[in-house]
Amino acid sequence: MNPPADTPMLEVDGLEAWYGEAKILFGLSLTVAPGEAVALVGRNGAGKSTTMKAVMGLVRRRARRLALHGQDIAALPTYAIARLGIGYVPEDRRIFTDLTVTENLDLGRRAVRPGGGSLMGPDWPREALFELFPNLAALRDRLGGQMSGGEQQMLAVARALVGRPALLLLDEPSEGIAPIIVEQMINALGALKASGLSLLISEQNTALCSAVCNRAYVIEQGELRWQGAMSDLDSAVEPMRIFG
Numbered sequence: 001m002n003p004p005a006d007t008p009m010l011e012v013d014g015l016e017a018w019y020g021e022a023k024i025l026f027g028l029s030l031t032v033a034p035g036e037a038v039a040l041v042g043r044n045g046a047g048k049s050t051t052m053k054a055v056m057g058l059v060r061r062r063a064r065r066l067a068l069h070g071q072d073i074a075a076l077p078t079y080a081i082a083r084l085g086i087g088y089v090p091e092d093r094r095i096f097t098d099l100t101v102t103e104n105l106d107l108g109r110r111a112v113r114p115g116g117g118s119l120m121g122p123d124w125p126r127e128a129l130f131e132l133f134p135n136l137a138a139l140r141d142r143l144g145g146q147m148s149g150g151e152q153q154m155l156a157v158a159r160a161l162v163g164r165p166a167l168l169l170l171d172e173p174s175e176g177i178a179p180i181i182v183e184q185m186i187n188a189l190g191a192l193k194a195s196g197l198s199l200l201i202s203e204q205n206t207a208l209c210s211a212v213c214n215r216a217y218v219i220e221q222g223e224l225r226w227q228g229a230m231s232d233l234d235s236a237v238e239p240m241r242i243f244g
Ligand SMILES: Nc1ncnc2c1ncn2[C@@H]1O[C@H](COP(=O)(O)OP(=O)(O)OP(=O)(O)O)[C@@H](O)[C@H]1O
Pocket: 019, 022, 024, 042, 043, 044, 045, 046, 047, 048, 049, 050, 051, 091
């Protein structure tokens, strides 16, 4: 049975998370609607990465509700959450440095069992990925370890897309990459949004957030500080100085 039309793609309610005994998230709530691009912003150490890890089940966490398009994921292990349809690109990219671009992409395929409740996002055949990230096309036989940080970031995003996620979590996709590559990343993320993919993007780059995202959540010390339309963030951000 399909969920009601207004079901969020991602629903997070009252999320708490810990590293060992240290509590990091204190009851965060957020949603991402189908096809929506949402920014998660906040200073270094605010808890953006932890929020993404908590959604993926990579840290100890508890929530009143954690659901992917109506399906409860709170008790699932990480691999099952990924298999249901969430792609995750962590801050440290984690591409295979000893494999070529093409081999890295081949490893991104997701083992999906029909009827298992998995959501399939837009299909990105290899040539479409190379159109999305033209730099990768020229480097298709290059080893991952011999690419720049920005190229590796593109490869990490492309590899996540091969698995046809319905929701993509991107942890600081512009971090440590050259401005020209940030431009290309903005274009690519715009195309992803246009394809109907839902995006949750942790970012400190205001240009990227404003170009791609509809709404934003500001977090500070593991708590929600502000939420609203991306266009209203600037006036809210200045007094809070949450970027940089
Ligand atoms: N593995 C860990 N063990 C213990 N504490 C951690 C760990 N990773 C992060 N923290 C702490 O959790 C808090 C939130 O960190 P998190 O990485 O989620 O922040 P962030 O908003 O993503 O910041 P950044 O932009 O610097 O990545 C910080 O106080 C950080 O020191």
